[in-house]
Amino acid sequence: MQLMTIIEAEARMQERREGGYAVSARYDRRRGRVVVRLSTGVELTFPASLAQGLAGADPDALSRIEISPSGLGLHWPALDADLSVPDLLQGVFGTRSWMAAQLGARGGRARSDAKTSAARANGRKGGRPKRASG
Template identity: 65%
Template sequence: MAITEQQFEEAQARAAATRQAGHAVAARYDRKHGRVVVSLHNGVELAVPVELVEGLADAAPDDLADIEVTPAGLGLHWPKLDADVYVPALMQGVFGSRRWMAAQLGATGGKATSKAKADAARANGRKGGRPPKTATA
């Protein structure tokens, strides 16, 4: 696929605008609080718990501590984990792929308790609870 000079210039302009909105100048792993702290060019620091970020939740602290900021400042890379995070997405609260985020939201929703859920569980308990599983031949 050939890229024209105009397309290249437009891409550079988009990248510059994205960088201006916020790019990382440093990143570190805060072991005490279990979070990644990203320092942005404007002095703002963004702290994100590692359990919220796709690919980081089950990583060892030593692996999490080895963070590289990409030259443009738009990405973070963990070489030992082969994990990458897009800084503008972190700033928007997007901590992984759509599929991964949907799975996280679904798991959280399944853990939710409500009055309706509690009432249904009590009613089911009064009926003897779940029927036992039977072996089929």
Template identity: 55%
Template sequence: MAELTAAAFEEAQARGEERLRGPRAESAHYDAGRNRVIVLLTTGIEVGFPPDVVEGLAGAAAADLAEIEVEAFGLGLHFPRLDADLYVPALLEGILGSKRWMAEHSPAAVLGAKGGQARGGAKASAARENGKRGGRPKKVSA
């Protein structure tokens, strides 16, 4: 194993400081009255979100959300009773879970699913008209 030189250490330290720029979590708590996880950022801004929109927190009891640890220099939030972790930069970008979880639980996915389940005169009428023309057109390879 190579010995760590002073120059290599300074380079690594500079890379680490670069990653720590931008907002990070200073503290976090669960507000049961509003059903929100509240995160105070190093910029002084507070961000709140309902736990049900986050993978690993959805459906959790208030007691399980009550304990939140700020980790990794403010880049992570850990919920020990749920063994769930959130990456603060991703949270600020609106990424609240894995791609698969987001596809199934994002507001757009939920809205689309509800629309597909809709039953009404307009949808039934459109389906009948489509049926008169032979139904859904077959997919054609280009």
């Protein structure tokens, strides 16, 4: 694997900053939301409960937000939680595995007419069939 030179790394960071970088960040206790103001003038607001490491956290801990020197990262020292500003702009609120687990949990709770009918039909048959030991 080839290592990136400092010049290449700086160019890559500059590309990522073109979409905007954080100039301020705060936690709005009243609304339970993180508010990030970007260099472009855009204000990004999201519920803390949506982000990995922030859900269920104490409001005092959520209020202490550090912005990385590049403006591309947010860090909550009391929670040891980090989020990427470019990822937040794309709707990514955690790692891939964490996001997949969140989506899977939501899908399992989903209700549809087909799912309800199948559950009722299985119930009339005595429930879910037992696994065959093998």
